[in-house]
Amino acid sequence: MTFFLNLDKRLPLEEAVSRVHDGDVVALGGGLSARLPMALVRELIRQRRRELHLVGSAHGIDVDLLVAAGAVAVCEESYVGFEQDLGLAPAYRRAAQAGELHIAESCCVTMLTQLRAAEAGVPFLPVRGVKGSDIRRLHPEYGEVTCPFTGEVLVAVPALSPDVALIHASLGDRHGNLHFDKPYVLDERFASAAKVVIATVERIVSTEEVAAEGITVPAHLVASISEVPFGAHPSSCYPEYAYDRTHLAEYVDAAATADGANAYLERYVLGTPDEQSYRKLVSEPLERLRSWHESTAAWKELFA
Amino acid sequence: MTATDVDTRALKFSIDEWFVVTLARTIRDREAVFHGFGSPCAQVAMHVARHTHARDMLLVEGATYAVNPDPAFIPPTGNDLALQRGATYQMRFEEFFDAAVRGDIDRMFLSGGQIDQWGNTNVTAVGAVNAPPKVKLGGGGGGCNLAATIRNLTLWTTRHGSGRTLVEACDFITDMGHRMHGTTREELGFRGNGPEWLVTELGVFDFVGGRARLRQVFPDISVEQVRAATGFPLEVAGDLRTVPLPSAVELAALRAADPLKVRHQEFSKDQLARVFEHRPDKTCAC
Known part of the structure; x- marks a missing residue:
């Protein structure tokens, strides 16, 4: 939440990720299979980070891969999975069922409210729901508050200031100004509520170019910026590329067993010393993912 | 009238289509309606409703929060640019959830x-x-x-x-x-x-x-x-x-909205074998 005023925040990915510590509360940007900070996730795994407490809204391969790598102690998202298309998150499910993962399942609204409290510097804010839901039983830290004006009893949720927020954007400049397209999901809230924002971008360009597209997250909230093309792969980063459904299906299939998940990690994450080698390994489909804008037929083809 | 003419007048449809049309009919016109992610049937149903009996509904497209879009197809994920086509406005995440918790959203689909x-x-x-x-x-x-x-x-x-x-x-x-x-x-x-x-x-x-x-x-x-x-x-x-039977107009709207048939993701093969036919000279689809 402190402002970051360095003029040049460009860092190699490896150095940027070294700011994340074991046990940190880590906010993941993006949602479902869109704009997930996958290069940062892969680097966290390469650096063998442990005991992370992940927070987010609806997530997929980002959380599942970190869980598969044994990097996670607590999961506090509103959803982890691959929707009806590819189904439940295999590693997340396996770890939860083995009792190896603390499941603190949350809700999009609750998470938003907790971040707003941190942004405003107040200790809590109320929500009207959650009462009656067993989600409340997963959160002994939630309280209750009686409205001094109406007498209504509401659930009080504590301010949430993640130690670090990981955000992937389309464009950025060396100061850390970021541009990305809607849906922003919780990224703007994470950016102002978190103690540190670590950003990756498809391309670092001039400030004028970022400003012309519109600044989504301003430089003073961002601690570091690293240029990583295809840094959201296999999730999408429009307008650059669509999500890689084939690769996601390959992952879900592999991760159905612990051995399969380890084989995937060995091949795509630990077996690639950096993101350049990762891109090389998956180079064949990568350019195909940019073809979405050629025609409706080409776009449909990517999802068939 | 030839036999072919009769065939084209008969409505043939499978359970997924009848099911989605039935979901669509729970929407009233001029409602503000939302579906969550991982909800292909509800997602298609909202587009069917908006193209048939609920033309003035406010359709909020799942995890994109796009307002009244007209997608060329529904992709297999709920957060994709394809879902935003034709939307003149996209709510922010906060904007949608604020509207929902203060009571301005009329209907949501839950499974x-x-x-x-x-x-x-x-x-x-x-x-x-x-x-x-x-x-x-x-x-x-x-x-x-x-x-x-x-x-x-x-x-x-x-x-x-x-x-x-x-x-x-x-x-x-x-x-x-x-x-x-x-x-x-x-x-x-x-x-x-x-x-x-x-x-x-x-x-x-x-x-x-x-x-x-x-x-x-x-x-x-x-x-x-x-x-x-x-x-x-x-x-x-x-x-x-x-x-109640689906109408020809509803079936046409459904097939146009969902050419990739993402709705099938929610059905087993056995279920999809439930095919119905309705001829104008009969009163039921048995």
């Missing part, structure tokens, strides 16, 4: 791995609450707040026939129905009305006194089959009828 007679749904975990789950499900998205404040809820499942979905009591209540652990939504001060409909691949339930009641069945399903698949005592409406 669950388990659904009980009070319309509570479980999308969190099967098994005991205070132990490692037997099956960890994906999670509820915004449901445990939205179920309190959105005006009406349409619940759906395509797995009623499994016998494991409509249960006596949910192992875990993620999203609140009419009565949770003995407490009513009125007692908790919720402003939303709770579940209004529960549509399954076997039939349609309404809620009377907060409790699910079978109101319509599909013509190839008997009440006994519904009872056998339902984990709570089955209440049946006195005027139980067959689910």
